[in-house]
Amino acid sequence: MGSDIRALLAGVRDGSVSIEEAELQIRREPFVDMGFAKIDLHRKIRQGQAEVIYGAGKTAEQISGIITVMKARGQDRILITRLDPEKAETLRGNTDFEYFGQARIGLIGGMPEPDGLGTVIVATGGTSDIPVAEEAALTAEYCGNKVTRLYDVGVAGLHRLLSHSDELMSASVVIAIAGMEGALASVIGGLVDCPVIAVPTSVGYGASFHGIAALLSMLNSCASGVSVVNIDNGFGAGFLAGRINHPMRLS
């Protein structure tokens, strides 16, 4: 950002930019104000990532409007999360639109080629955790990562998990997704030496309290190298995995 300000100030000194305009420019932020939403068009540059639309709590019209603005400004690949099938239906007009029902994800512009450091593994404790896992996996793919899925490898049948030890130990990030008691994160955390992102899910009943049991379990993991995102937050885990798997962007 420093160079922008410097250029602007140079313009002020040589008179090509008025003081008033410069002040305005410094204050003016690079987003489009649509009233109900302020679309951030510089984030790609500033944070090295394309914009993602969080679909929950937005109407189909609002989502559609945001897409139109984004496309007009040159954004050709867009991910929409938490997108209900009904809302997805209204977006079919976009020629390059795909919908992933289990993950409730919409995609415009297709997936990019993977360009990350290694592989992201997405593992689940059970079958019921798959929707969250798919949200994580698709997000990671959208962020340019190669993804391996290991589903239904919960700790009550350890051999199912241990049979994949080699894959686990060669991953660059593991996303461990589980409801109920959430022990998967700790067990994987003890097996691998890469970062583990734990995602508690709301799968379970009774004293699972819609994911609290798994959340607390994961926060208290006795294994090192484990961090946690919100309950059912597959997107957050996939996005973060992408960042960890792209350390070169930092230089």
Added chain:
Amino acid sequence: MGSDIRALLAGVRDGSVSIEEAELQIRREPFVDMGFAKIDLHRKIRQGQAEVIYGAGKTAEQISGIITVMKARGQDRILITRLDPEKAETLRGNTDFEYFGQARIGLIGGMPEPDGLGTVIVATGGTSDIPVAEEAALTAEYCGNKVTRLYDVGVAGLHRLLSHSDELMSASVVIAIAGMEGALASVIGGLVDCPVIAVPTSVGYGASFHGIAALLSMLNSCASGVSVVNIDNGFGAGFLAGRINHPMRLS
């Protein structure tokens, strides 16, 4: 209890027992009322188990008084749980008194010979769980069980646990004791085919919430055959293990 009543009624019929006395007898309960406590002297017969004194919330004088009454009535083996060292000091006068500091358990009359069906395994996730584990192990021994201790076998280093697979798989009951995320119970539950008693401990900090994380984790165990007792309740686990390991008493 049926035969007692029958004998009493026979006495009434043959006149050797008056109606009033019989009524009194039926109502009169088999305990000694000390004001602050009602000592149950028939429990040994009724429930096949010697009396245990829960030391917390009782003064040294109260505990001492209860012991005196019990001994006078022929109870020669007594376990006192949650016994502070200070209170234990005041009981040293009992010649056959032993104190187990780590478990905060006092014992009068020594341990019995094991006469249970198999072995009770007491496993802990970490070193800090040992006080609760010792309470469980000593209680189980007091109830006539052979006990094997497996300490510090938490899931973050699975190989420590798996190296004891044979012992685990030949136990008749396993007591799985862990704080933090409490995943030990689920992992053991998936390895063995005997009942597993899970004991959450208050070991941990922050979001362990003094054992709530482990408690919820254990209640939500995805492994079958696991049940749970109160946080830090080593006594309850040891006692229950003894019952499970003595099925013959039922016949």
Added chain:
Amino acid sequence: MGSDIRALLAGVRDGSVSIEEAELQIRREPFVDMGFAKIDLHRKIRQGQAEVIYGAGKTAEQISGIITVMKARGQDRILITRLDPEKAETLRGNTDFEYFGQARIGLIGGMPEPDGLGTVIVATGGTSDIPVAEEAALTAEYCGNKVTRLYDVGVAGLHRLLSHSDELMSASVVIAIAGMEGALASVIGGLVDCPVIAVPTSVGYGASFHGIAALLSMLNSCASGVSVVNIDNGFGAGFLAGRINHPMRLS
């Protein structure tokens, strides 16, 4: 498991098995990977119990697929828990399929003969707890146990419970199921000398908090010999009761 490894190693020594293949074999776990689920076919051998399908969070197609694989591998008796009536309807094609609506349990292959040590008693505090109780009772029967049902014997009318004292005192396990204040477990725990498995239910309103009141009450039972499973977890209680009632399997 020891002998398998030994045989394999013998094959390695005599050259009939290559090192690479042996390594693979040791790592390869005995389950069928269906993508969305990994079916454990050795559990019957390893844990002395047939596979049970947890129906919640699985589609009718997934359940159907798992059944097909199991049957193909010789599993002729299958229990499906948490099975909605709609999903049950799609399983009617299996000739030996039965559906228990109140318990939401599906059964393939009929119930086995009871071969346990004694009787499992399933007691409830009220009428509303019966669905959970039936899940427990049917599971226990599926695991080879004789079951006695005592419904609506809550502590607000103690005489209803006390009139069954003889049955209670001759049971080998009691499953105590109650919502609201969950006091049933403590009262039964004080009457019997066999293990008591307490199941809190979500029956109640207001400060019952969907079963939390009963759960906490049961965890704090002042009676010894009581352990607790998850809220509404009839299956877990029935399964554990079966293990306790079959101690001979251990030898």
Added chain:
Amino acid sequence: MGSDIRALLAGVRDGSVSIEEAELQIRREPFVDMGFAKIDLHRKIRQGQAEVIYGAGKTAEQISGIITVMKARGQDRILITRLDPEKAETLRGNTDFEYFGQARIGLIGGMPEPDGLGTVIVATGGTSDIPVAEEAALTAEYCGNKVTRLYDVGVAGLHRLLSHSDELMSASVVIAIAGMEGALASVIGGLVDCPVIAVPTSVGYGASFHGIAALLSMLNSCASGVSVVNIDNGFGAGFLAGRINHPMRLS
């Protein structure tokens, strides 16, 4: 209150009271303002009860000051609850002062003669609940009630409670005090036909959560006729029992 206002207005009409003074009088409330406390001297008249000093959160000096004012105004019998032994020591100067250590209650002016309708029974689940029970019992006695104490009659040994059935069934109010699972209130509630006041105590550990388990249990009592006061609130229970036992005061 009606007649006071009427007299005042009569005074206004006949000119013996100025309008300003009458307005002041109507607004002026019958209490002594000591800055840190406003002592209510009319409560005895208005609510038929002597003033009680809640000792917690007040310094010894503040308590002493309040007593002095009360006595000066003719209040000769005063109860001080939650009074630490140290503060009690500073009140020894009052010649008619008594201190009940277990209940942490101070009393000035001695106990009145009982003049209530029947007997108030104070029952506890265990020995550790006695301090709360004594607070309840002494308060009830201070409010003019005959009190019977039944301590250590918890539901894990039902016969201890049932042996007192006759006393329970002839009480006019029962105060049921218990920590841990708090089942005592429900069981007593099912036995008697008088109001039952349940007092959860903070006795217990782990998932008793300092009385929450007992509190929830009691709020969800399946027995009718049970109401609940705050955790450890022996005073509140004793006071309310006194009101219930003195219905004649209402006429």
Added chain:
Amino acid sequence: MGSDIRALLAGVRDGSVSIEEAELQIRREPFVDMGFAKIDLHRKIRQGQAEVIYGAGKTAEQISGIITVMKARGQDRILITRLDPEKAETLRGNTDFEYFGQARIGLIGGMPEPDGLGTVIVATGGTSDIPVAEEAALTAEYCGNKVTRLYDVGVAGLHRLLSHSDELMSASVVIAIAGMEGALASVIGGLVDCPVIAVPTSVGYGASFHGIAALLSMLNSCASGVSVVNIDNGFGAGFLAGRINHPMRLS
């Protein structure tokens, strides 16, 4: 109960009753076992109150069956609480059946004449609390009490409450019903000198947490003489008020 046992024992002595039969009689409890429910027919005698059917969690068929048995045994006045309009419809066949929609209460046999000591006041903080209040009021009327309703007198407009001071101060019991912050109970508790039964309701939103805010507020009432029942438990409050208002039954 004493005289029954005595008569029985006399029969045993004179040979008119066999020992076996007497034993059976002592054990046999006075209820009808319908499988899904055990109907208590002696409660009226034992507890001086007619049976009430808790409708929630029972099917229309179960409720209907219980009514049939009760009527056959001479119970001619029955209250059914938590009765959905749909279930109520199926009970229209009973000629003397009335349904109170707001309170979700069904009544068979009409209301009795009030025979209590004084008046029960049912007060609510707002309009939305009326359904719970009607449950309380109708229950109290069913238990033989005269009831006065004071609705929408919440503390945010104190004058609405204070305008009824005279009625409040002459009541024998006040039931204070409020959601949101539940302050009504404390304010009334400070005005009256009769017992106050506080009923928190689930009225409110956000941090009212379905009645928890009101529940906690009421449990912590700084006014003496207040006790609390479960959230939305209008029945429990009405029933208890009836007991307090009928102290003569005790003699």
Added chain:
Amino acid sequence: MGSDIRALLAGVRDGSVSIEEAELQIRREPFVDMGFAKIDLHRKIRQGQAEVIYGAGKTAEQISGIITVMKARGQDRILITRLDPEKAETLRGNTDFEYFGQARIGLIGGMPEPDGLGTVIVATGGTSDIPVAEEAALTAEYCGNKVTRLYDVGVAGLHRLLSHSDELMSASVVIAIAGMEGALASVIGGLVDCPVIAVPTSVGYGASFHGIAALLSMLNSCASGVSVVNIDNGFGAGFLAGRINHPMRLS
């Protein structure tokens, strides 16, 4: 209130008002009792504010009845909050009725001219918070305030908020509305020197716990000058902002 009482007392002195009538007058409160509701007609005078109808928990008939009474007594501007579209439909008969669907607010009599000290800013973290924001904004306008809306200025894109620094710093009150982590209130609190009213919303999922995360975050704001209202309580915030923005009414 003082002058009313004074006038009345003067009337008593000069005999134009009888003592009985005066007493009645003093006690009689200025509201209309409709049974299900007590409408406060003097609040406008007493609290300088028109009556608002809280629509939740009231039937369309009840709301309609209250409006009729209010209008008959001269209240020509009425706000109805938490008004469902269905209920709103039934109020269309009122000629001057408007309905704001997003805010679920009904309005009779139109908005007044703003007459407050400065501008009230209503800011939201995201698009999903807009319904709560509109409730706040419309309420503030109804109370005579000029309102500026700043929507979707959450802290994850600080520049969107900072671009409005000038507006924020010249406001007389800021209402900061956010779900999820609720950080908006703290950040705004650090930027402005006017009072900030924080409104947590139930927007979010998982560990947002329906607004608890935002509520706690806001209560713990490290910025000074921030206070909090209930989750989703847009009305409360708008009303309070109006009071702060009208300090002249106090004189």
Added chain:
Amino acid sequence: MGSDIRALLAGVRDGSVSIEEAELQIRREPFVDMGFAKIDLHRKIRQGQAEVIYGAGKTAEQISGIITVMKARGQDRILITRLDPEKAETLRGNTDFEYFGQARIGLIGGMPEPDGLGTVIVATGGTSDIPVAEEAALTAEYCGNKVTRLYDVGVAGLHRLLSHSDELMSASVVIAIAGMEGALASVIGGLVDCPVIAVPTSVGYGASFHGIAALLSMLNSCASGVSVVNIDNGFGAGFLAGRINHPMRLS
């Protein structure tokens, strides 16, 4: 802030300020970095308020260091909150230092003259709430407000509060401080037409949960115009009251 930037830019245009220096100036923030703390010296200008030191979690040395820097920069009036008596002792060297023990507040430079619009009333429910109230009152005085203290006016004795109606109704802000059930805020909220700041305190026991009961009660206040700060946050309430009472600063 606008004019500063403008001046700077003018300097750049006329060459008196280099581009590099201007950029630095824009970025450089007006605080002193002491390593463990960054002292904000411009806040007085930016937010119209002197700096306050939050003493909790800072060592006496750290506090002393901050005071030295502040004084060196011309800050001659400093408030230190949450200051333990021990730490206060070490600050006695400052000649103009005062310590208010009950409020745990230190003050350097004395109190300013009140220059606010009206009076701030600080009211408490009981005597135990006074420490929090004094923190609020002293903070408000420090911020230039006239303060009236009304202590021990809890709702259980309404007349104590109502006797101060006139004062309450002429206040410009009321701070309502209460523990236990926290009803004071609602009752005051219904009496006054100025903003009410509610402060829950941790005073109470059992189900007060260290202030949660009062907090929830206040958040759910049925009175309008009430907002809430953190438990025991007297400082926050006093500071906010000062802002509300100084609306002229905005122009």
Added chain:
Amino acid sequence: MGSDIRALLAGVRDGSVSIEEAELQIRREPFVDMGFAKIDLHRKIRQGQAEVIYGAGKTAEQISGIITVMKARGQDRILITRLDPEKAETLRGNTDFEYFGQARIGLIGGMPEPDGLGTVIVATGGTSDIPVAEEAALTAEYCGNKVTRLYDVGVAGLHRLLSHSDELMSASVVIAIAGMEGALASVIGGLVDCPVIAVPTSVGYGASFHGIAALLSMLNSCASGVSVVNIDNGFGAGFLAGRINHPMRLS
């Protein structure tokens, strides 16, 4: 692990290792069993990290014993976390022992040279968060990372944080540490494009609930790329940052 097994199998084939011994070897895990602890000596190889001793819940003797064993096995650099000053004193005998009091960390063998990809920034909201921050910073340094500390940059004074924008934007990982409302993580998350590890601290009072407010706030961060560790878990954050900053170890 693969090559070890392969070597062993090769030994079996050529007869240098017996089958029995090989089986034993495979099962035998590479740790030293000290009874109270099982020290993992292969973790360095297996997970690329030296062993760390978690000091809480271990006695000084236990810690000392573990150090002795580790050193004997060639471990020359050891970190001990949660080490009380008293226990630290007993370790002074180790010549190369250092103690960091604020962080409660003990170090044997000195810090290694940084060899990570970039810089780890450790930022705190306030001064009171520094102990947790130092635990994180020292751990990260121990794991071979260059660390920059930014303390007291909380969001209530945004300019303090924004003045470090350049440093933040060039970090490879940021650890955001805050108590109270925990907003720091979201604000930083919106500024940077590297992974952010959020650490809630128990700093705060009242409704901070010992870190729960910050924990929930961080879990609900509206910024992407943020994950969370346990309350006060500086070690976990520092360790994980090290893993993220050393992606090359994966290849």
